[in-house]
Amino acid sequence: MNIQHHISEDTLLAYSAGNLSEAWGLMVATHLALCPSCRARAHEAESIGGALLDALAPAGTSDDSAFAALMQSIDDMPIEVAQPTVRAAPSVLPEPLRSYVGGDLYALRWKRLGMGVYHLPIKTRDGKASARLLKVPAGRPVPLHSHTGEEMTLVLVGSFHTYQGNFQRGDIETADASVEHMPIAAPGEDCICLAVTDSPLRFRSLAARIVQPFIGI
Amino acid sequence: MPAIRPYLRLVTAPGAAPPHNGNRIAFMPERTTDTSAANDLATNDLAKCLSAVAAHQDRRAFRTLFDHFAPRVRAYGMRLGCTPQQAEELAQETMVKVWRKAGLFDPAKAAPSTWIFRIARNQRIDAFRRESHPEFDPNDPGLVPDEEIPADQLIEQRQSGEALRLMLETxxxxxxxxxxxxxxxxxxxxxxxxxxxxxxxxxxxxxxxxxxxxxxxxxxxxxxxxxxxxx
Missing domain, CATH: 1.10.10.10 (Winged helix-like DNA-binding domain superfamily/Winged helix DNA-binding domain)
Structure with a gap:
């Protein structure tokens, strides 16, 4: 796999520091599962977190009674052991996405969005941003739209292109309020993406705007 | 602190530390905010403590980890706006997880401070923001595996705990x-x-x-x- 469009440095840093809300975190974690080089970068950012933790001035003391109390509470707890790596048949959706949607690609129950596009809202505890899977038929466009906030789209199956280039499995496209775009799925294969946004999309065509309140994107 | 001596001896034995890291203590930056002797514990000492907890539930080793990390996780919580009570809970919960997950710690993959930072970070998000921190699963068949890491880079990753701390100062x-x-x-x-x-x-x-x-x-x-x- 040859990923061309990665996560920006500051998004990766925010993820590693624990500052991203859950839907954005799901986007980053799914990309990390597909992209060894970003995994290495995330590890570096987490190492900075570790170094900062190590450099903190300790708060309070750890006395014998606190330790004794802790030991008492963990006395009966089992210690987890590393599971041997079992490489079963590879799945299309990596973790943590697979658990979020309740199974691999072929187990999904898509909902019709209109214009041949399907989606599957993903349940998170994120109160601000929302995540969904999107399925766009091969060779067809997602209607021209702009954004009131930020949107990230990660390709899982097939590919699409925008004026910014071609996006394949693992690639992330980032769009914000300044971008009005019309992604077009490549011919040959339906394009399935993970999409996260913190605000409703704004469709340009009147017809799309009329149906938008009913389809909930 | 006699309790930590066995673990210290493991790393100060001749030849135990990589050559260009041998004078580690000598070039520790001054930290006026920190007077704790436990701070001088190096990455290797702490990693050995984690392995001892994993191998035979070694309580003395765990005490060393507790003395080093619990006050820092408490400080981490306080900085992020926890009350003293919440910060204490965060420290306790984090240390419980350190005990339970010690067997999953791999010294070749992360410094102990990085590994424990992750646990504390996720615990805080779970407890105080009531969200999860989504993470990839390294054993997932759907994960695109790493390329083989050359041996010299592995050594570098182990050292990066101390090295990073020093670099942050600069x-x-x-x-x-x-x-x-x-x-x-x-x-x-x-x-x-x-x-x-x-x-x-x-x-x-x-x-x-x-x-x-x-x-x-x-x-x-x-x-x-x-x-x-x-x-």
């Missing part, structure tokens, strides 16, 4: 401040920009600069002279 104040705000104030970059009255682009580019600097120095272990830190 960053310009403005970059250090932004890293601290990112990790300790649960703020998005746009919040940080508002608070400091800086354009968002400036915040992002300074963070990128800081990360870039840390990385170049990490990948070129000899670019940084140990004399720089001699006191």
């Amino acid at each position: 960053l310009p104040e403005e970059q250090k401040l932004l890293l601290h705000m990112s990790f300790y104030q649960d703020m998005s970059h746009s919040h940080i920009a508002d608070k400091l009255n800086l354009p968002l682009g400036t915040v992002k580019s300074r963070l990128r600069l800081a990360m870039g600097k840390l990385k170049t120095r990490l990948t070129e272990p000899h670019a940084i002279s140990t004399e720089e830190f001699d006191t």
